[in-house]
Amino acid sequence: MSPQPYEHSIDEIAKRDFDDYELSMQDKKSIQEIKKKIKKGYKNLEEVEQHQEFLEDLTNKLRGVLQNEKSIGMNNWELERQMGEIQSLYFELETIRKEKAKQEE
DSSP: OOOOSSSSOHHHHHHHHHTTOOOOHHHHHHHHHHHHHHHHOOSOHHHHHHHHHHHHHHHHHHHHHHHHHHHTTOOOHHHHHHHHHHHHHHHHHHHHHHHHHHHHO
16 A cells, blocks of 8 residues: 555545635624624725725635635535625615615715
């Protein structure tokens, strides 16, 4: 039997590198702040658009992580749930943005 050329199997490396990926604490706090802002109400259109851009960038980042995990046969249901929540927030902000745009006309 030949010796194992690597200390860890590919499955172990993949699990360590990709399993249980979750949002950073900073991203979680940002999402909570956006939720609070939605409840309180936005004062200007620019802030709504900035928050939408943040959510869009975050969704794109998470989509890449999910694709990487799926390419090695891993599923991360929690991350998919969080992506759905982020997308819902984005569309909620889109409704607010449209209302603000009408008000500013």
